[in-house]
Amino acid sequence: MPQMAPLLWLYLYIFFLLSFIIFLMINYFIKPFETIDSNIISKSSTHFFNWKL
Template sequence: MPQMAPLLWLNLFIFFSLSLILFFIFNYFLPPYFKTKPFFKHLKFKKLNWKW
């Protein structure tokens, strides 16, 4: 099985390090995704007062 050259290992390390850093940066600076309106807030429940 052939061995990888040291420069190839360095390229892989740089590539994955930059992708990890970009992933953290995008997660930090992009606003979180919120749905427009939750479904349960549209439902109005009537409170029934039972008089037995």
């Protein structure tokens, strides 16, 4: 039935919006791994590269 096509697009649009909102909420509440400060790496890594013959 051709008159059902606008409802199909409406349902697809609502499904997309709900899934996008859920995706954003998951990304907001799940924190990424903590990044290590580059200054700490550069200070500690100099000890490993000081080789004495």
